[in-house]
Amino acid sequence: MADAPIISLRGIANRFGSVTVHENLDLDVLPGEVLGLIGGSGSGKSVLLRTILGLRRPQEGDVRVLGVDIIHADEAARRAVRRQWGVLFQDGALFSSLTVIENIKVPLREFTNLPPDAMDDVAAMKLRMVGLAPEAALKYPSELSGGMRKRAGLARALVMDPAVVFLDEPTAGLDPIGAAAFDALIADLRAALGLTVVMITHDLDSLYAVCDRVAVLAEKRIYAVGTIGELLRVDHPWLREYFTGPRGRVAAGVAEVSGHAGHDAPANGQARAGTPTGTAEHAAGGVGDRAS
Amino acid sequence: MRETVPPFREPTLKGDYQRPDPDAHAGAHEPGLTCAPAAASADGAFARGMPDGTGLAQTCAHEQVFTFTGAWDVGSISRMTSRLLRHCAGVCAACGVRGDAPVVHLDLAEVSRLDTAGAQLLCRAAANMAAAGAHVVWHVPDTGRAMLLDRVRAIDISTVPRERRISPVLRALNAIGASFVEEWEQARSIIGFLGMFLVSLAAAAVRPWRLRWVSIVHHMEQTGIQAVPIVALLTFLIGLVTAYMGSEQFTRFGAQVFVVNLIEVSTLRELGVLLTALIVAGRSGSSFTAQIGAMVANEEVDAMRSMGLDPMEVLVIPRVVALVLMLPVLTFIADFMGVLGGGIASWLSLGISPGAFAVRFLEITRLANFVTGLVKAPFFALIIGIVGCFQGFRVTGSAESVGRLTTQAVVEAIFLVIVANAGFAILFMSLGV
Structure with missing residues (x-):
């Protein structure tokens, strides 16, 4: 029960006029984890965040946060949920x-x-x-x-x-020292307060330093979700470029040297270890389908 | 005296965390607190977290157990604060009476939820008792909570400055003084700004090809042409009302025909130009501030300077010059519409035919009235334009300041226009025109 997803998105579709940003998007966030959300510019990360927060009504799909249906619940229920989440917008x-x-x-x-x-x-x-x-x-x-x-x-x-904190690019625009301090702060507060954290980030160092799992937004859906180690095995051009490009390699190297590489995160309980792998396999299956 | 904190396993950075309590989402438990002498429960029930074995119980005669239950979080602690502090005060008082230090056990085993605010309250209570001389012993079985308490205990909030709550009288006096200082500073800098503008304008006059004619024409359209409908309508209505009011008064002593004189002197000399200036201050003065302010907030002005462009030349001169050129035109339109409104009203209410009105109007009109009205227009335009642009440059960073300064620009421009109008009245009176 404790490991039931704290946030779950099912079949989300977001369209702006004729432009489809999300199509059939699923995502689960487990209690107590730090989930990084990555994706190229314009892939709809912020739109997804706004959808989860109920600031935007998706054309299709369900959003449940802390067991409440954000889209269809009455105002009182939504208010109650809003008291239990905190949001850090990009510029504060x-x-x-x-x-x-x-x-x-x-x-x-x-x-x-x-x-x-x-x-x-x-x-x-x-x-x-x-x-x-x-x-x-x-x-x-x-x-x-x-x-x-x-x-x-x-x-x-x-x-x-709050039970859940949403961070929109928490380290963007900070100097590396400030960004590292912010990462440490988030990890620290998570440990002390038992937060669940969903963070949009472009910062590879943040991904390695604090994220338990990373969700990749590509091709209008969550293309893959898992630890960085699992994502490295997913065969997708953008992901490969992302993690093994010049910046990715530096971040990975630093993470290994400093000894808390994200992909070696200890598995906490069956469900947590199970779910990411399952999702990654699912994603890998998806890649295979397209190839055949 | 001191606080004893049981050692706990340092959680690793990842993975080891306090799970959010699922019940927390479904409405928290009522927080509870019982306070009893340790003798009642000390025997077996209280063995769990006792540090250093049982030595304490034997050496200290006076022991208290605080048993915390339910949720101690930001939503519920306000109900418990006074109760906890009352118990604390009791312990503190006992410290002074007894020779030996009392021992206080804080038992958190039954707490269902503890957040930072709750931890803060508990730490404060513990610190109070410790300061009074009690020996505080924590019993915190949960490592996450122990860590939270530890973190809260480590942070000193006494250095954070508080908002001072000052009396309303002092605050009012302070506000008056501050606004005096601010107005004084502003008056000085606006004169400086006017000087900079005139220098730039003189430089541009020497080399007129440096003037940005496209921009000037654009602003002439924005501030002039687009303001025609509203200026025309409003002055027409004011002319109408003036004539109605005047005709009522003049009819009492059979001098209906003097309505034409009233229209002539009020519209041409005062109302036409003043109303136009007020409308333009509201329309264009505010938009100058908002446009330039948004550019300052967005660092566009800095970008401009870094490229070697002079914001005075690029932003201010075109706007002010356009306004200075257009306000007389608008005033002329306003004069015309005001007289038209007056004429229609006298036709309707007094039966003065348009032909008779026109003849009478031409007969009595002094050119001086028309010119004194029109001559004021460029000066009013200068005031409105300079104040609008000046306030725009005062914007600092936040979007809120754009709004505040826009309001200020309009109020100031209207104020200065009316003051200047009074000055002109005195000047023309003494000149005898």
């Missing part, structure tokens, strides 16, 4: 008229009845947890650097201790 999406600490307190104000002092305490804790300097609390978003805005956005996403 902080409210520009509020200070950082006020931004972090927004969900607390909306969804809890904590007294003001306790809200300040909880928000201050999250501010420090994501590694922001104390002085950042009273600054406005326009006074922050891009990296600090992302951290503040993450603090806001985490303030309710």
